[in-house]
Amino acid sequence: MMRLESKDEMVTIFVMGKKHSVPGSLTIMKAMEYTGHQFRRGAGCRGGFCGACATLYRKKGGYKLEGALACQKIVEDGMYIAQIPFSPTDKKTYKLEGLKPDAPTIMEYYPEISRCLACNTCTKACPQDIAVMDYVQASLRGDIEQAAKLSFDCLSCGLCAVRCPAEIVPYNVGMLARRLYSKYMVGPTQHVLNRVKEIEEGKYDSEVKELMTMPLDKLKVKYNTRDKVAE
Numbered sequence: 001m002m003r004l005e006s007k008d009e010m011v012t013i014f015v016m017g018k019k020h021s022v023p024g025s026l027t028i029m030k031a032m033e034y035t036g037h038q039f040r041r042g043a044g045c046r047g048g049f050c051g052a053c054a055t056l057y058r059k060k061g062g063y064k065l066e067g068a069l070a071c072q073k074i075v076e077d078g079m080y081i082a083q084i085p086f087s088p089t090d091k092k093t094y095k096l097e098g099l100k101p102d103a104p105t106i107m108e109y110y111p112e113i114s115r116c117l118a119c120n121t122c123t124k125a126c127p128q129d130i131a132v133m134d135y136v137q138a139s140l141r142g143d144i145e146q147a148a149k150l151s152f153d154c155l156s157c158g159l160c161a162v163r164c165p166a167e168i169v170p171y172n173v174g175m176l177a178r179r180l181y182s183k184y185m186v187g188p189t190q191h192v193l194n195r196v197k198e199i200e201e202g203k204y205d206s207e208v209k210e211l212m213t214m215p216l217d218k219l220k221v222k223y224n225t226r227d228k229v230a231e
Contacts (some may be wrong), residue, residue, distance in 0.1 A: 008024060011077035012170055013031060013079045014073050014080045022026060024075060025074070027070065027072060028055055028079075028081060029072040031075045044086025049155065051069065051155025051156050051202050054068075054069065054072035054085060054087065054158050056082070056083075057079050058079070061078070067200075068171065072127060082227060084162065085161075094109055094176075096183050097102075099184075101183075101184045103139070103142030104142075104200060106144075106177065107140075110139075112169075113136055116133070120133045121165060122163060124161070126160055126161040127168075130153055131150050135170070136173060138150060144177050144185065147174060147177035147181075148174075148181035151175075223226050
């Protein structure tokens, strides 16, 4: 069990309807682990980058259903919590070759964006503070560059789709816009092409083989002592 610091004030939360007392300084994810919950799914990077820990909750005395990432949101007294680590959506299958970066392409695969009510509920639901409605509208009018740039930080956590009254799946739309923008409007960068060439020529084969055959304890040491790029 997680160690409790004396300065922490205990609060009451409900996880899937079950009552628990947890330190009030913890995130939802850490609070759930404090109660003994083991994450077998719905937990990834733990740093707000992967979107795997999408969570719905209601505050004490509140009627509003809210969403957040469990690794970011701090618990509140009386909070009712339910995790939704997977949001079922209809993701279209397509090949980028032959497509055009325009509105008809977006509409062909995701025609439901024409139902957008411009209510901004999707934006309000986004834990990354992304202007979701704006990139949906940009996609609708064929501004692929704007749609790609506005949706760049999307984690595909699914919270926008859960809240959308028009039943749009914005993050799938944003993903298509980014792919079209990257392939047809920006193109591959030279350093990426150079790295692909190096890989194909076998430059890293020996290093990969060494890692694959390295004992787990040594692999952990190598990982923990690796050179880290400054943020």
